[in-house]
Amino acid sequence: MRRILVTGAAGFVGGHVLPLLARGPGRGGRVAGIGRGPAPSLPTGVAYARIDLLDAEALAGFVADFRPTAVLHLAGLASVADSASGPAQTWRVNVDGLLNLVAAMRAAPGCTLFFVSTGEVYGSAFLAGHALTEDAEPQPRNTYARSKWVGEQVLHDLLPRIGVKLVVLRPFNHIGxxxxxxxxxxxxxxxxxxxxxxxxxxxxxxxxxxxxxDFLDVADVADAYARLIDRADDLPDGSVFNIGSGxxxxxxxxxxxxxxxxxxxxxxxxxxxxxxxxxxxxxxGDSGRLRAATGWAPxxxxxxxxxxxxxxxxxxxxxxx
Known part of the structure; x- marks a missing residue:
């Protein structure tokens, strides 16, 4: 039985993706969310715990008890403007919190981590003037994007050592x-x-x-996440997917x-x-790879x-x- 953990579940995207994971066609198993804020309005059967990723002990205990088969890592600081005014906090939350999650996932070998990075990692590569595929070399230009790009590299280094598969998601601007x-x-x-x-x-x-x-409605972004999680067993380790309209x-x-x-x-x-x-x-971003893998479309x-x-x-x- 699949057990899906969503970090940052009380945030903007969490409220849209949890219902899909819990009630979508062909989906089932257990779904749990963690976040720093109070419990959001949750679908029936979805558990929630108020846990900060910087609280390594509480995080490790929750993961060991839940034993996820998939983790959707939404948590983190996502504002470019905030990262410019508070870079130290961005690095602390987006990297230290990620390291704590990796340490906790030692209790979940065989799990797949869906790491929500950002299309912002491409940075200066956008000066090419067209929609980029995942083959474009990231050249991040701000603290937020750099923290996410470093997070991708950290995961490539550490997850193979604990038997966890990595799938990187690079969403573009979403609204809703x-x-x-x-x-x-x-x-x-x-x-x-x-x-x-x-x-x-x-x-x-x-x-x-x-x-x-490149704007998408948050419902379409959540749908992309849910479709990829559905296909976790079929996705190669280290896969990268843009999520955008193009x-x-x-x-x-x-x-x-x-x-x-x-x-x-x-x-x-x-x-x-x-x-x-x-x-x-x-x-x-060019999302042709996502479309081919899942049939997704906005x-x-x-x-x-x-x-x-x-x-x-x-x-x-x-x-x-």
Missing amino acids: PGQDERFVVASFAGQIARIEAGRAPPRLEVGNLTSRR CPRTIASALDGLRAVARTPFEIHVAPERVRPAEIPLAA RVAWEASLAGVLDDARARLAAAP
């Missing part, structure tokens, strides 16, 4: 309900919701709108889509503090995804004290 406002589309939606509610003046603060990024869009197009469904007009203001330095003009329409983000921002604002 539950994402916080450190990320660009959620930031736009949160600002629009406040403008609509009369809690902010009709002026939207933005950064660079010309950059082109169709980059400008940040301006995301803003235009949100403006089209906004209930109140607003003006745009470019705020210098929101413009990221060393910006890559285009970042996109299903959520762009317009529906944007509308869902804005509806979520409105609902969260209405529920706030």
Whole structure:
């Protein structure tokens, strides 16, 4: 019987992938999540424990008791902006926490670790100007991406010694309900919701709108993760999979889509503090390998995804004290 452990289960993606792992067609067994925050709304039968990956003892004890056959490692600091302002904490969480997880997985030989890295690892390779395959040499340009690239290398070194298989996942930008406002589309939606509610003046603060990024709805990302976990036994050790649409869009197009469904007009203001330095003009990933291995394809329409983000921002604002 398969036993799937999801780290970072209380985070943005965890809430979308846990139901797929627990209730999807042809899936079964036991599913458990761990995270630093309070237990999220969980599907029936999914267990949850509040564990910080930096608590090596608690983590080791949980893994030894649960004995996972697959681990989806979502936990970590995922904001490029936060990593720039707090690099030491990014390295501590993303690498020290990973090392603790590897040590704990000594109790789970034969397991497959699905390590959620990031498309950001390609960095300067994006200057080629087209969607990259997994064969592109990573050239990370920021602390967050470097921490993930180092994590990939650490796992290639350590997992063979403990009999654990590695599958690396490199998702590109994903959006959807539950994402916080450190990320660009959620930031736009949160600002629009406040403008609509009369809690902010009709002026939207933005950064660079010309950059082109590979956006997916979080439901499509979660579906890719679940499909790969379903095929864990068939995937070669060390496999790497991009998870992206392959169709980059400008940040301006995301803003235009949100403006089209906004209930109140607003003006745009470019705020210098929101413009990221060393910006890559285009970042996109070729997911042909994922499609061939799983039959995956994006299903959520762009317009529906944007509308869902804005509806979520409105609902969260209405529920706030």
